[in-house]
Amino acid sequence: DHVHNRGRNYQWSLGDFEIGAPLGRGKFGRVYLAREKTMHYMVALKTLYKVELVKGRVEKQVMREIEIQTHLKHPHILQLLTYFHDTKRIYLVLEFAARGELYKELKRQPDGRFNEHLSAKYTYQVADALEYCHKNDVIHRDIKPENLLLTYDGDIKLADFGWSVHAPSSKRFTLCGTLDYLPPEMVMGQTYDVYVDHWCLGILCYEFLAGKPPFLSDTQQETYTKIKTMYIQWSDKIKPGAKDLISKVTFMFHIFIL
Numbered sequence: 001d002h003v004h005n006r007g008r009n010y011q012w013s014l015g016d017f018e019i020g021a022p023l024g025r026g027k028f029g030r031v032y033l034a035r036e037k038t039m040h041y042m043v044a045l046k047t048l049y050k051v052e053l054v055k056g057r058v059e060k061q062v063m064r065e066i067e068i069q070t071h072l073k074h075p076h077i078l079q080l081l082t083y084f085h086d087t088k089r090i091y092l093v094l095e096f097a098a099r100g101e102l103y104k105e106l107k108r109q110p111d112g113r114f115n116e117h118l119s120a121k122y123t124y125q126v127a128d129a130l131e132y133c134h135k136n137d138v139i140h141r142d143i144k145p146e147n148l149l150l151t152y153d154g155d156i157k158l159a160d161f162g163w164s165v166h167a168p169s170s171k172r173f174t175l176c177g178t179l180d181y182l183p184p185e186m187v188m189g190q191t192y193d194v195y196v197d198h199w200c201l202g203i204l205c206y207e208f209l210a211g212k213p214p215f216l217s218d219t220q221q222e223t224y225t226k227i228k229t230m231y232i233q234w235s236d237k238i239k240p241g242a243k244d245l246i247s248k249v250t251f252m253f254h255i256f257i258l
């Protein structure tokens with residue numbers, strides 16, 4: 001009915017939501033559980049402080065994240081439902097993933113790793129999301145456990161398109177966080193294409209099965225060297241079938257590129 005059914009041009013605002021518990025901290029502000037007042041729809045409300053965005057010189061990146069995530073609609077991609085702002089903050093109204101952050105689920109496992117069934121399920125769902133992104137000329141560029149969330153049913157939601165770009169691209173970006181997932185061509189600062197996501201998918205699958213990424217080293221330099229030489233020590237936890245899959249997904253394209 002007209003009261004509840006808001007048209008496309010409806011201007012959402014903070015008053016439309018009841019704010020609940022904090023879900024944790026995002027990069028530029030807190031994330032809260034919230035409930036939309038008329039339909040009682042549960043959402044995640046991500047707040048971004050404008051001052052912080054300016055200080056971090058990431059306004060364009062945030063605009064790109066909003067632009068990209070608004071247009072991607074896929075069961076394994078966390079949807080950006082709407083956004084609005086007030087004087088101090090930008091608010092992203094995102095899908096609420098009831099079972100939270102996958103990397104915490106990984107750490108909660110008895111030996112820090114998923115069994116083959118779960119690893120295959122999650123790897124498949126991320127691959128499904130990536131295929132959809134690539135069909136829409138979007139490279140995610142930052143596939144790793146920290147950027148994956150789990151729904152109530154235990155399905156994957158790919159989130160955080162803060163580093164995504166339109167393919168192909170040679171956009172260099174200052175690295176923040178782990179190098180473990182960087183493919184060789186990005187380490188060498190060359191142009192890259194959707195294959196960077198394939199590389200990361202292989203690294204992700206390895207980490208699900210082994211409980212740690214393949215190039216983990218004590219120093220950054222060592223990690224770089226292992227990546228550039230594609231020197232991978234196969235954990236004994238990885239069976240031949242999985243090793244074959246990871247090699248094909250991760251290394252195959254890079255043999256052509258390098």
Ligand SMILES: CC(C)NC(=O)[C@H]1CCC[C@H]1Nc1nc(Nc2ccc(C(=O)N(C)C3CCN(C)CC3)cc2)ncc1C(F)(F)F
Pocket residue numbers: 022023024025026031044045046078094095096097098099100101146147148149159160
């Ligand atoms: C991908 C991106 C990099 N990550 C993020 O944005 C992070 C930063 C903060 C939270 C998360 N962002 C989201 N989190 C959820 N769901 C969620 C999260 C945490 C818990 C949880 O375990 N607790 C509350 C526990 C409950 C128990 N207590 C003890 C600890 C916290 C349960 C459900 N849905 C949507 C989002 C989103 F993305 F839309 F914002």
